[in-house]
Amino acid sequence: MNTTTNKIWSVAIITVLFLLNARSQTNWNVTVSNFSFAPASLTINQGDVVIWNNTLGTHNVNGTTATFPNNPASFGNDVQSSPWEFSFTFNIAGEYRYQCDPHSGSMQGTITVNAATSIIGQDKDEIKIYPTPVTEYLFIEFGDNKAGAYSSIQLVNINGQIVHSQQIEGNDDLKINIGHLHPSIYFYRLLNTNGSIATGKILKK
Structure with a gap:
């Protein structure tokens, strides 16, 4: 990721964090x-x-x-x-x-x-990301075969650096080991197959 992209992501993350808080x-x-x-x-x-x-x-x-x-x-x-x-x-x-x-x-x-929960979409059965705070494993559940709508997931730290990237294949739920990450706030980016991006935050303890 180049310097310009890092700066853009840092600004975006700060903005999202401010709005969420x-x-x-x-x-x-x-x-x-x-x-x-x-x-x-x-x-x-x-x-x-x-x-x-x-x-x-x-x-x-x-x-x-x-x-x-x-x-x-x-x-x-x-x-x-x-x-x-x-x-x-x-x-x-x-x-x-x-x-x-x-x-x-x-x-x-x-x-x-x-404990807070992290849910994307107006339909609570669409996708759920939990637990938050998370210690070791982050679970992502897709409802109604929604996994097929997403191509990959990224986890980004508060400095705009991608700390985890994973392709989403099929309609299986995901289990991501983030136990090695430092305690902090991270942001997830779910990349849709149509080019759109869904974002949110998780707390790693």
């Missing part, structure tokens, strides 16, 4: 005050942002895996007096617990992050 990302606010987190329990979607706002007292947010080994990822800030604000983007689905260290007996919270 603008459409799907939600901010959730948690008030830290009076020895409590309010609300203390949240259910959000993958990619959403939680913002803690300390309005009174000396507190922190501790959701590190050192304190909660079952958390899918670490997050948190240092103990500080109000006012302060701390935010974290939850890119990995799962169950999270956190606490305020100075008041761990009374100040605890939970966050449930629902």
